[in-house]
Amino acid sequence: MKNKKWTKFVAVVLSCMMILMMVAGCGSKSGGGDSEGNTLYIGGIGPLTGAAALYGNAVKNGAQLAVDEINAANPDGVQLVWDMQDDEHDAEKSVNAYNKLVDNGMQVLIGAVTTAPCTAVASEANANRTFALTPSASGPAVTEGNDNVFQLCFSDPNQGIASAEYIATNYPDAKVGVIYNNADNYSSGIYDKFKSEYEASGKQLAAVEAFSDDANADFTAQLNSLKNAGVDLIFLPIYYTPASNIMTQANKMGYDVTYFGVDGMDGILDLEGFDTSLAEGVLLLTPFTPYSEDEAVQNFVKAYEEKFNETPIQFAADAYDCVYAIYDAFGKTGLGTDASMEDICEAMIGVFTGDFTASGLTAEEMKWEASGEVNKTPKVCVIEGGKYVEK
């Protein structure tokens, strides 16, 4: 009997604690939108856990840095609140996160970080009239038919076109091959544009090979067929993880070749355990390099390293620029922070499609098309001595 009483007591205490925790949890989360004062509530959505967590966390940190800077620089002006929710790189969870943010009183959205979830969120946001600026979802489906969604990164087609132009001009005699991920619309989207643009310049691709998603795959079959076709430059419109695998396997085969990557190649030098000497001479198209001598970039990298103990990748810089672009554009709308999400959306669309330009870490004078795509000049870098050097 005594024993039973004891269990009852523990149960009561535990339930009380649970209720308290729930109440406390609610309190801390609704602190964003409806809080007093001159605050603009910016919501964020991205993968903070799961296989793509690297990108979501970079966005979270990069945006946090910008928010802190803006808030500290002007304590009497508009204060930003940054609230990032996890979507695990899953479209359904992303929409749930979006609904939660709307319930919490979000006024502007930065996100989603990855293309597939962002496409789902974009159509919800379009129906609900939320202004969205995505730091990194580069697929064309994100902006298609959504007048309220804008991209801060290059769109996939633009990356393909820019790469094809660069290779055709600078490596006119190269035998070009491609390895792309046919299960990923980021990779196949870039590849399609690359192919049509490259062939439009009157050249032919020597060999094209594909793989599907699995970063741990065996690439020897693909590499052998590229080698037999005499390919001396491989275009890799894929993420850096499978790319590192390709470089390691090619090296083992004794296949010496030049690689050309796009923004997904960014991060290859920070891959723990990777022999970075294999990446020497890799060309890549990227809007941001932490090794740039630009002062703003250097300050950003320093602040980021101090705060988060790691070198920022391009996603962090994109998010940082997003916050500044939204802050500047919001200033131009002339609205107060008490304006509704819908009013802010219409006003922001007006500003972004007008002659508004934003400058930041990833580009100077970024300008947006009405379609939502951004105009900025891609930089081609080459990896030399373990660093990106602009070409």
Next chain:
Amino acid sequence: MNFLNSLISGLSLGSVYAIIALGYTMVYGISKMLNFAHGDVIMVGGYISFCLTMYMGMNGWVALALAMAVCTLLGITIERLAYRPLRGTGSLAVLITAIGVSYFLQNSALLIWGANPRVFTSLFDGVDTIHAANGQLTITAESLFTIVANIVIMICLTLFVSRTKAGKAMRAVSEDNGAAQLMGINVNRSISMTFAIGSGLAAVAGVLMCSAYPVLMPTTGSMPGIKAFTAAVFGGIGSIPGAMIGGLILGIIEIMSRAYISTELSDAIVFACLIIVLLVKPTGLLGKKVNEKV
């Protein structure tokens, strides 16, 4: 020459599948359950070995031995905590639990090691690749060792199961659990031992796989796990030589279809072959036909 190169890649990939498939097939044979967490044990083995070599500067072979020890313990613990309490409650509960354990391992790895992929240093770092026939034929030390290791493991395991007392006990339990118990066999110990062997081999497979294809992520084990499960079914689940043959054939089909048919269709071709084999021989290549006990 291209054909020989592909054949060697296929044998090496197939050997990795075969070693993983052993874990599936043995566990299925003895406890009639599909241990879907097996693929994730591979990943844990890879990470343990990675940490020991990278952060503690250990020799790769010592790290491999320790990773095997850790995975063996992990396998026994999983069986003890998650599967044994459910024994006899029907296969669906155990299946769902196995999927749960798989997610648990993946997310624990995410918590401990983070989402950033790591690049594994090969066991054979610095060992030269063999070039033959004017450099057209390349054989990496990794593929050579993987193929040899697979054969050695298979021979040892077959001898263990057929010649030793413990192996005989395992066969008895897989034949008839209840009768084995009546004959004085410790069923729990036999099942634990099966999990221990399977998980230890998973660590070997993890290290070999990461040596050849060096990217390590919390999800690293899931795709090879599924392929190896396919290999086990292909060869006849429950049969040890079946796992070896299934793994090798699967690896060769995968690489050959990539080399000669289409890189985009290779997975589709692999699974189409599986369907055809199962249509013709529903128990797999070497599977035993079991009469339904009524």
